[in-house]
Amino acid sequence: MGRLDDRVAIITGSGRGIGHATALRLAEEGAAIVVNDLDPEPAQETVAEIEKNGGRAISVAANIMEAAEAKKVVDAAVAEYGKLDILINNAGTTRDNMFHNMGPDVFEFGVKVNLFTAYNMTYAAMPYMREVAKKEKTEQGQPAYNRKIVFTSSVAAITGNPGQANYTAAKGGLIALTKTLARELGPFWINVNAVAPGFIETRLTAAKKEGEDLGIPEQMRTMALMLISLGRYGRPEDVANVHAFLASPDSDYVSGVTIPVTGGQIGGM
């Protein structure tokens, strides 16, 4: 028996990094998985890995910055598995620059890719999560079980981070959205929480190479490590462990919180 047997979960941005580890982990716990990513190839690779481990998964390549694409992902989940129980809003990325050089295009991109992706998915999920729970409540007196929504903020939204005005504005917005939706959706037994990773080793935090958009300069990587109490960078699996808790019945009485996954980062949350 897995904690997520009979549950259906969408994990956005699960072709790589934290989303990839989370998709594998939730499948291991018994959930049927929808792997969404902008890039089809890594999404298919995640599905292949889940299937190799004996799990169930489909991939839906879609740019969920667009509302219609997000709806496509949710509809695919319901078409394949008949329902939706868990939505892990993980997709996001950085496009750094100091604020005085951050024109409206780059600011808007940061907000759309980190905040609107989560809004689009969660909005598209409402008919299958809120409406279904509401119907159960009317017919049976209470929802059949707790459904789960998780957002992905960042510790940078709490501490601030030079060069990331767009990213931190969006990630801070997700903490506020978590609290409001926890209150709106609580009566329907939909738990809404967030994770706030610190420094997790993925392509977003790899040593930055000349001319590349993603990554962090080596000097900053070294400085970041000095602030981590546990003395190591995080791994995608460290965040996946918390996602698994927030997706499972073990967190049925936890809602509206943002859990830092930072290795005890000094000055973090």
Ligand SMILES: NC(=O)c1ccc[n+]([C@@H]2O[C@H](COP(=O)([O-])OP(=O)(O)OC[C@H]3O[C@@H](n4cnc5c(N)ncnc54)[C@H](O)[C@@H]3O)[C@@H](O)[C@H]2O)c1
């Ligand atoms: N790595 C860290 O240290 C760290 C820290 C704090 C927060 N986060 C957050 O964790 C999440 C995952 O980050 P990661 O480090 O695993 O990054 P990653 O780049 O390794 O993986 C993110 C995945 O999301 C996908 N994606 C991006 N935009 C998308 C879109 N519009 N539609 C669909 N898919 C899209 C990418 O293609 C990629 O495969 C992000 O929201 C990130 O901001 C990461």
